[in-house]
Amino acid sequence: MASYSAQVNVIHKKFQNAVKRANTKQALNKAYSVHKKDHERLLKKHLREETTMINKAKKKLE
DSSP: OOOHHHHHHHHHHHHHHHHHHOOSHHHHHHHHHHHHHHHHHHHHHHHHHHHHHHHHHHHHHO
16 A cells, blocks of 8 residues: 555646646646545545554553
8 A cells, every 4th residue: 555645646646637738727627626536535544544543552552
């Protein structure tokens, strides 16, 4: 599994390529919308993993 930073870099590269290819405002808006959704999904997954890690650490301390 790739690190969070590596996954963010992949998302940004994909977004930058989409912006370069876009010829209309609509295409730019769609590229941003997809980029934002990818970011939100990745952040949610990342925070879920961190919460799980914290909960496991708390259980060890009990």
